[in-house]
Structures are given as C-alpha cells and as structure tokens.
Amino acid sequence: MNRTELQKEISEAGLKVTPQRIAILEALVELANHPTVDEIIAHIKEHHPSIATGTVYKTLETMKDKGLIMRVITDKQVMRYDAVLHRHHHLYNSETGRIEDYHDEELNQMLEEYFKKKNIENFKVKDLKLYITGEFLDN
Amino acid sequence: MNRTELQKEISEAGLKVTPQRIAILEALVELANHPTVDEIIAHIKEHHPSIATGTVYKTLETMKDKGLIMRVITDKQVMRYDAVLHRHHHLYNSETGRIEDYHDEELNQMLEEYFKKKNIENFKVKDLKLYITGEFLDN
DNA sequence: GTACCTGCAAAAGATTTGCATCTTT
DNA sequence: AAAGATGCAAATCTTTTGCAGGTAC
Numbered sequence A, B: 001m002n003r004t005e006l007q008k009e010i011s012e013a014g015l016k017v018t019p020q021r022i023a024i025l026e027a028l029v030e031l032a033n034h035p036t037v038d039e040i041i042a043h044i045k046e047h048h049p050s051i052a053t054g055t056v057y058k059t060l061e062t063m064k065d066k067g068l069i070m071r072v073i074t075d076k077q078v079m080r081y082d083a084v085l086h087r088h089h090h091l092y093n094s095e096t097g098r099i100e101d102y103h104d105e106e107l108n109q110m111l112e113e114y115f116k117k118k119n120i121e122n123f124k125v126k127d128l129k130l131y132i133t134g135e136f137l138d139n
Numbered sequence C: 001g002t003a004c005c006t007g008c009a010a011a012a013g014a015t016t017t018g019c020a021t022c023t024t025t
Numbered sequence D: 001a002a003a004g005a006t007g008c009a010a011a012t013c014t015t016t017t018g019c020a021g022g023t024a025c
Helices: A003-012 A019-030 A037-045 A053-065 A105-117 B003-012 B019-030 B037-045 B053-065 B105-117
Strands: A070-072 A080-082 A089-092 A099-102 A123-136 B070-072 B080-082 B089-092 B099-102 B123-136
Touching: A003 A019, A019 A037, A019 A053, A037 A053, A099 A123, A105 A123, A105 B105, B003 B019, B019 B037, B019 B053, B037 B053, B099 B123, B105 B123
Parallel strands: A089 A123, B089 B123
Antiparallel strands: A070 A080, A089 A099, A123 B123, B070 B080, B089 B099
16 A cells, blocks of 8 residues: 555545644554554654654544545554554454454354344344454464 | 352362452442443443452453453454354454354354365464454444 | 451553644545 | 644553452361
C-alpha cells in the first residue's frame, strides 16, 4: 500500500488528509503485527519527530470509528490495532502477549455456513473471530 | 455454588482460604456476566465494606494464575473476569461493551474436529474461543 | 511459628480531555 | 472562511507495587 493509496483511503472515509494521519496509517501497515500505541508512536517518530501522543490516540479512535482500522482484543490492558480488515483470526499467546494473524478461508466458510443455519436467540451476528490460544513453537 | 464449595475450590488450588477470597469468588459467580474489577468491588462492599482495591487486583491475578478464573478479552481497556471455565464462546457488542456467554457443544466439537486435522505451522493449540460480534436484540 | 495475605497509600501506565493554534478543503 | 485536526499539558482512570501488620495453616 503506497502513499497515494493511503491518502485515498483516508479521504474516502470522509477524513481530512493530514501528514499525521498518513504516517499513522502507514505505521499500521508496516508494523504488521498489531502494534500498541507506543509502538506506533516510536515508529512514526523516526520520520515525524513532533507528533503528539494525544493526536495518535485521537486519530486511531477516529479511524476505528470510520472502519479504516480495528482494535484487536487481548487480555492485557494496552490496546492494539490492526489495519487488516478482511475476516481473519488470531493466534495468541497470553503469557507473552504475542499475536499473529491467522488466515484460513476454509475455516471462514465453515463458520459462516454454521451460523447461517444456527439461529442465536436475540442476537444478530455481524462478525466472527476465532482466538486460538496456545504456544508459538518458533523462537 | 455454595460457600463450602467455594472454600474447597480455593483450598484445592493451593491457596489459603480467606474471607476476602471467598467473597471475590462468590461475587464472580453471582455477577454472572463478566464483571469488571470495579463491579466486583462494588458487589463485595455491601457485605464486606473494608476490602482493599489492591487486594482485589492481587487476588484476581492469583486466581487467574491458578486457573480458578479467567480473564475475558475485550477491545476495551478495563479487564473483565469470568468464573466459568469450561469451553464456551462469547457474544459481544463492541459499542456497548456487553458480553454474554455462548454455549454450543456442537460448535465446540466442530472446531475441535477441524483443528485436530488441520495443522498450524509453528503453533500448538491449547484453546479456542470464538467471539461473535454483533447486536443484542433485546432491551 | 512461618508462610502467605491484606490494607493502605503512593506510583506507574495508559488513555482522555480542553483549549488555543494551525491546516485542509 | 469554515470545519476539522493538531499539540500540549493537565486530568482521569485502571492497575501495580512496597511494606508493615495480620491471619491461616
């Protein structure tokens, strides 16, 4: 995703295109694995030293509301963000806090199929996310 | 779950049985729906006015480590706890923060089956939790 | 009696807010 | 020019920590 595409995305979400917003969205794309706000700021600071913490928080909140990015849920108390929006799941190690995306089209279809048939009383399903907890076997 | 059973659980986890711990575990059982620490404290204060905030945090952490309770993951920054330990999933409305348990044995089996066959590279699966995001249709 | 717990208060960490100034459209 | 965004600092909220005294076993 290059700069022009990022600008287009921001603009199409009805937001003004500012250098800060481009930098934040870019950071989110480059830091592929669910960065915390701190990690985002650290990454941006290299090329954009004067960005304010508050701005990053406000911007992430705005982008989340506009559907440009999403929050990843964890059992820790820092928020993590993700710019990957198509349906995917997560591998999660609760002890280390490490999270990785898990893409599995077959799983998506199986789940979709299942909930098309199954009716949950009093609930309208919008999205399905599987959290696969366990241990990473590399490093 | 009555007081004797709670005591037994605490004791079997290798923890000393104190009035505070009984009260906390009891609150978690009574406040069935994933209370925050604040909600737990408020609930306990009725019958146990002098409990310290720090104690509640420490106790919840300890019980989590011993596997007596678990943290529920959300995209908010307050932690929620759950005393229901057998495998279950969650219905979640991200806007309101409401979370309800979703029990579905058929789903459990389907998922278990699926991941028994499927091998995820570099990852050892320990637990599976589906987060079903959407809207509650009652109240 | 000893190991472990609790209460308290202070500290740390993360996020939000208010407002004046600046930028985008 | 108007609407919206940013920067800064203070405030808020949640969680953690250290330690002296207390309690369970």
